[in-house]
Structure formats: structure tokens, C-alpha cells
Amino acid sequence: MSILSALFQRRKNKYSNRTAEKELFDKENIPKKYDSALEKNIKSLENVFHQTVDFKKVPLKIGHQDAYLCYLTTTLSKNDLNSQILEPLRDAYKRDVEVKSIESIRETFFPAVSYEYVDSLSQVIWEMLNGSAILMIDKCKRALALNIGGTEKRSITEPSTQTIVRGPKDSFVEDMQVNMGLVRKRIKNPRLVFEEFVVGNDSNTKLALCYMKEIVNEDILSELRSRIKKIEASALLDTGNIEELITDSSYTFFPLLFNTERPDSTSGNILEGKIAIFLEGTPFVLIAPAVFTDFFQSSEDYYQPYFLTTFIRVIRYVSFMITLTLPSLYVAIVTYHQELIPTTLLINIQSQRESVPFPAVIELLIMEFTFEVLREAGIRMPRVVGQTLSIVGALVIGQAAVEAGLVSNVLVIVVAFSAIASFVSPVFNFSIAARLIRFILILMASIMGLYGILLTLVVMVTHLVGLRSFGVPYLTPVAPFKLKDQKDVFARFPFWTNTTRPSYLRTAAPVKMKNQSQPKPPSPNKGDENNG
Structure with a gap:
């Protein structure tokens, strides 16, 4: 068993024989069937919600029958409760209504309200937790759950993490x-x-x-x-x-x-x-x-011309490699492989590093850690202040570090450019993977130079080849290579050529577009040519 498996192995809980709270809620504390005696149902609900202040029960009279309206004030709109339920029932006690069944009451008082009939107290509690008001009438074998809408919710706005220039501007909310x-x-x-x-x-x-x-x-x-x-x-x-x-x-x-x-x-x-x-x-x-290539694609890719989309995708792949390898390449070349640098550039780099007291790897780790702190602080602080802090803080700290002789100018450029390249990825959590692996590459470059970088990349690719997402190879359609799926990987072919769904999904309907060909201008009319 591997070290990671041993660390994260699930241990048997000493309380594992206890019944889960959900099972208590469903089976033991609450009667399975809804009782026709109103007082028994009310007492059961009071036992469940006796310590919560948002549980309300309103006594009512419908004709000659006693009734209760039960709800949680935190799960529904009070205005809708008053207008759609309490208002129709306001004079119900004066009306000569014969309560034959809960169905007849719904048809009489709530013909336009969304509803559901419930026949167990567990279901009554579940409906209340989901924002329904429960009408219970004495001697009725079922209760009526009235869904009148929930509490206030956030309105639909533009996406905050996946912004685009051209395309729909709506985003999901918490509902x-x-x-x-x-x-x-x-x-x-x-x-x-x-x-x-x-x-x-x-x-x-x-x-x-x-x-x-x-x-x-x-x-x-x-x-x-x-x-x-x-x-x-x-x-x-x-x-x-x-x-x-x-x-x-x-x-x-x-x-x-x-x-x-x-x-x-x-x-x-x-x-x-x-x-x-x-x-x-x-x-x-x-x-x-x-799959791996999904994280280099954006919905905007299909709203822009395919030549532009292909160019942008190439930039994304190149930016990923820059984020991953540029800092480690700097360490490897400056430390072990100076012969790969042009003489003039080498002289400039060494002259800048002459007053730096740290080796290249320590110098780089200091700056990388500083930029990661600034990045995290810019995210967590208030939005307006955070943007100012991330930009001004990076400039001030970088300039001060150079003037103090702690780092070189070239290193600041390397760290800043690799940090900027990490934001090119359309999906935030995918760029995190590149940022983490970058530190492993830096350490390997400081130990073995370019050979350490190559070895780490080989291990990374081997790891990627072995990954699966619900049985689908993570690197497909690149490894294993699928020629028919290459129309939308590194380059985006014209929309009218994308006639099939990805073959690696093995869908029940692989063809999604039939008889689609390249649009062409209309052919000239021969009669018009003769008249001309």
C-alpha cells in the first residue's frame, strides 16, 4: 500500500453502528403515516422543531373543522404567504364549507397555487424545509403542501470567473x-x-x-x-x-x-x-x-471566427508551457547550462546577478512565494482594494527587491511573465495545477538541470496517461490518438465541418449534424447573363 493510500485510508468510526441522523429523521422519531388526528401531527412537528424560532403554526378554522398552517419563516416569502394562502383563508370560518377531503379544500381556496399532497410526516417536514407551507385539517388523512416560492435570491448577472467578449452574458446563481x-x-x-x-x-x-x-x-x-x-x-x-x-x-x-x-x-x-x-x-x-483538452477551450471559441480561435488556442497551450517550465528553465540554464545563453545576454545576466547574495533557485523561490502571496491577497481582499494591491504591490516589491540587490531584473521579468501566462487558462482550477507543478520543476532544475526538468515532464505525462475520468482516458483524443476528433482540439475547424460528437464518449447518437456543407454564393442566372 502506498504512503498516500495509508495516510488517506478511511478508518472505522467508533460510532459507525449508530443510526445516521437522516435515518432517524425518516424512520424512528417520526411516525411513518400521517395521522388523521390533527393534534397528534402538531405535537410531532413541535417535537421536531421545538428549538427553532422560525417554525410557525397558525391555527385556522375552515367551516366547522380545525386546521393549522405550518411553515418555516426562513424558507418562504411572507408577502406571498399572506396574499396566496392567508388571505383566501381569512373568512373561511364564516363559510359553510363541508370538508369532504383535502382535495376539495385545495380546489375551493387554492386553485392557482402549486401544490402536492403528502401522506407522511417525514414528507411534511421535507416539504417545509424546501419552502412549502403545510395545511393540515382535522380528520383529513393527507396534508396539503403549498409551494408559494422561496426567499430572496441573487439575480442573474455576468460570470465572474469565466468572462468572455462575445457571447451570452448570463451566469448560474445559487438557486x-x-x-x-x-x-x-x-x-x-x-x-x-x-x-x-x-x-x-x-x-x-x-x-x-x-x-x-x-x-x-x-x-x-x-x-x-x-x-x-x-x-x-x-x-x-x-x-x-x-x-x-x-x-x-x-x-x-x-x-x-x-x-x-x-x-x-x-x-x-x-x-x-x-x-x-x-x-x-x-x-x-x-x-x-x-479530458485534458477541455480546459483549453472556452465557449467563446465557437462565437468567434475559427482562424482567430485557432490562434488563441495555440496561445493557451504555449502559455501553459510557459507557466509550467519558464522559471525552472531559468534556474537550469543559469546554474548548469550557461553555454546555451548567447554571450552578450550571459554577460548582462551575470552582471545583474553579481550583487545578488543568493543562488538562482533561492532567488527564484523568494520571488515566486512573494507573487503567490500577492495573488492570494488580491483575491481575498475587497475587490477595489485587491486590484490595487496586486498591481501596485507587485511593482513596488519587485522594484525594491532589485534595488536592494536581493534579486536580478531578469528574474523579475521571468516570474512576472510566467504569472501572467497562468491567467490565460479559461478554467481557474486548471491553472492551479500548473502553478503547483512549477515548484517541483524548479527544485528538480536546481538539482539536475535540464535533465531534471525533462525527467519531471516525463513523469507528469506518464501520470496524465494513466488518469481516467469515468473510464475515459484523460489525454484522449491525443493519447490514445483519435483522428476523427482532431477537428476541435488544437485547432477549431469551421463549424459546418463539426458534424459528429466526440468518439471517446461513445454516445448513442454519434452524428449531430447531417448534410451540412460549406456555404457558397449563389450561381449567376444564365438568363441574367444573356440580358446583360
Whole structure:
């Protein structure tokens, strides 16, 4: 067993024989069936919510029958509660209403309100937690859950982490229903499926899988369902928690699932045959499976001319290699391979480093650590102050370090350029992998020079070849090489040539566009030529 496996091995909990809180909620503390006696149901709810101030129960009279309206003030809108439920029931006690069933009450007082009938107290509690008001009437065998809308939510704004110049400007929010609606707005197809789960033993968070029926690979979908059902976490507050629990490998710097807050990017991936994972409470959606080349592509690539997109993609790949290797190349060449530097440049570099008291590797690590601190401080501080700090702080500290003789001018250029290149990646968490591996390359370059860099890159590529995302090789369609998928990897071919879905997904419908050819101008009319 490897060291990492031993460190992260799951240990048996001494409380493992105890029943989970979710099971207590479903089975033991609450009666399985809804009781027709109103007082018994109210007492059961009071036992569950007796210590929370947001639980409210409003006594009502409908005709000659006693009733209660129960709800949580923190999960619904008070204005909607008053206008849609309490107002219709205001004079219900005066009306000569015969309560035959809960169905007749709904038809009489709430014909236009979204509803659901519940026949167990566990379901009553679940509906209340999801923002419904529960109407319970004495001697009725079922309760009525009225969904009148939730509390205030953040409005749809522009994406904050994946900005583009041309394309849709909306982004996901923390409400899962709104997010699913943004995808449904783009894919008006009955084959678009949203499959709901509940995850988190304590948080009971809603999760949804979104895919195109009759297109998605059923084997990948079944595997994803299986992994989600095995989740036994206490609470899941973001899709980052889901990512760690369902990925094929946790011992890697590289993300094995693609995350996005853009509805257009999510819709495009779903139409390709991939699966989107939505989680209540977060604006970031996961896309599975993901391959290495996905992290060099942006939704804007398909809105710009394909020649420009190809050029930008080349810049992204080059920037990734610059971020990864430029600092380590500086250390290796300055320390071991000075013969590779032109004489004039070598003299300039050595003259600048003459007053520097540290070797190249220590000098570089000091500056790299300083830039990482500035980067993190710029993110965590208030937005306006953070931008000023990251820019001014880098200039001031860099200039002061050079004047103090701690680092050379060339090193500041190397560190700054590699830091700027790391921001070219369209996906933030992918650039983190390059930043982390960069430190390993720097240390190897200080020990073995260019040979250390080459050895580390070989190990990295070997590691990438062995990675899988739900069984799909991470480096596909490059390794294994798939010729038919090369139209949208390093270069983007014209849109009318992209007629098939990625073959590595093994979708049920590999062809997505038929009889599409290059557009041409209309041929001149012979009659018009003769008249001319």
C-alpha cells in the first residue's frame, strides 16, 4: 500500500453502528403515516422543531373543522404567504364549507397555487424545509403542501470567473431551479432530462443530473449514478465537495471534472453527450467526463471566427508551457547550462546577478512565494482594494527587491511573465495545477538541470496517461490518438465541418449534424447573363 493510500485510508468510526441522523429523521422519531388526528401531527412537528424560532403554526378554522398552517419563516416569502394562502383563508370560518377531503379544500381556496399532497410526516417536514407551507385539517388523512416560492435570491448577472467578449452574458446563481431553467431555455427538447437526488446526511441538499436521453452514454451515466448514491458525507455545500467524492483519482493536481458557471458552456457540453451535475446553493456546475483538452477551450471559441480561435488556442497551450517550465528553465540554464545563453545576454545576466547574495533557485523561490502571496491577497481582499494591491504591490516589491540587490531584473521579468501566462487558462482550477507543478520543476532544475526538468515532464505525462475520468482516458483524443476528433482540439475547424460528437464518449447518437456543407454564393442566372 502506498504512503498516500495509508495516510488517506478511511478508518472505522467508533460510532459507525449508530443510526445516521437522516435515518432517524425518516424512520424512528417520526411516525411513518400521517395521522388523521390533527393534534397528534402538531405535537410531532413541535417535537421536531421545538428549538427553532422560525417554525410557525397558525391555527385556522375552515367551516366547522380545525386546521393549522405550518411553515418555516426562513424558507418562504411572507408577502406571498399572506396574499396566496392567508388571505383566501381569512373568512373561511364564516363559510359553510363541508370538508369532504383535502382535495376539495385545495380546489375551493387554492386553485392557482402549486401544490402536492403528502401522506407522511417525514414528507411534511421535507416539504417545509424546501419552502412549502403545510395545511393540515382535522380528520383529513393527507396534508396539503403549498409551494408559494422561496426567499430572496441573487439575480442573474455576468460570470465572474469565466468572462468572455462575445457571447451570452448570463451566469448560474445559487438557486438550482433557476440554473436548470437557464439550460432548458437553450435546449428546448423533451429528451433533456433532469434527474434529482438528495445528498448529505445532515444537509439534505438537492443534486440534479442533466443529460440528453438517447444521446448520453448509458454506461457513464450508470456509473455516475452509482457514485452519487454511495456518497455518505454529512453535508455538501459546493460542487467541489462532490468532485472529490466521485472522481476516478484524488491523488492528482489536475481536475478530472470540468466546472463552469456559464449556461451556454453547460448546454454545449450536454449536447455533445456529457452529463452536467447541479447542486443546490452553488453557481458552479460540474461536467462529466472531462479530458485534458477541455480546459483549453472556452465557449467563446465557437462565437468567434475559427482562424482567430485557432490562434488563441495555440496561445493557451504555449502559455501553459510557459507557466509550467519558464522559471525552472531559468534556474537550469543559469546554474548548469550557461553555454546555451548567447554571450552578450550571459554577460548582462551575470552582471545583474553579481550583487545578488543568493543562488538562482533561492532567488527564484523568494520571488515566486512573494507573487503567490500577492495573488492570494488580491483575491481575498475587497475587490477595489485587491486590484490595487496586486498591481501596485507587485511593482513596488519587485522594484525594491532589485534595488536592494536581493534579486536580478531578469528574474523579475521571468516570474512576472510566467504569472501572467497562468491567467490565460479559461478554467481557474486548471491553472492551479500548473502553478503547483512549477515548484517541483524548479527544485528538480536546481538539482539536475535540464535533465531534471525533462525527467519531471516525463513523469507528469506518464501520470496524465494513466488518469481516467469515468473510464475515459484523460489525454484522449491525443493519447490514445483519435483522428476523427482532431477537428476541435488544437485547432477549431469551421463549424459546418463539426458534424459528429466526440468518439471517446461513445454516445448513442454519434452524428449531430447531417448534410451540412460549406456555404457558397449563389450561381449567376444564365438568363441574367444573356440580358446583360
